[in-house]
Amino acid sequence: MKTEQVGDGILETWTVDEVAEAFDKNEIVLVDVRTPQEFMFEHVEGALLMPLAFFKAEKLPGQSDKRIVFHCGSGVRSERVARAALDAGFGRVAHMEGGFGAWKGAKKPYIGTNMATGAPHLVS
Incomplete structure (x- = not known):
């Protein structure tokens, strides 16, 4: 994980593997800031989902139980x-380096769309 001091806060940049491990352990909440269309496709x-176009930091929960x-x-x-x-x-916020493209490139599981049927399915 890389960290950067930004004013009074800290910006963390997590690798895909760090995110996947923490997500599997239920230690974080993963928030996708892509468009609803991107999210629906995969x-x-x-x-x-909290798209960038509608992002309101004041609506986020605190991070006492799980990191965001x-x-x-x-x-x-995401940055x-x-x-x-x-x-x-x-005070401290994190984002995933390389985004969903890096997640897929690392062969992590995700929900995709079956192009023949339009149905969602697990891609692993």
Whole structure:
């Protein structure tokens, strides 16, 4: 994990493996900031959706029980959202390096769309 001091807060950049391990242990909440269309087509099973276009840091829960880790398609939007959360007063915020593309590249499981039927299915 890489860390960067941003004002009074800390921005953490987690690797796909770090996110997958913490997510499997239920230690984090994974928040997808892609569009609803991107999420519907494919997403990490169990991730929550809060699109960048509708992001409101003040609506996020605290992180006393579980850490929040943001992700997007490539890591650009999730870093933007993480920085916005820091600007809103969060002390420590994380995002996943490389985004969903890196997740798929690392062969982590996700929910995809069967192009023949349009039905969701597990891709592992």
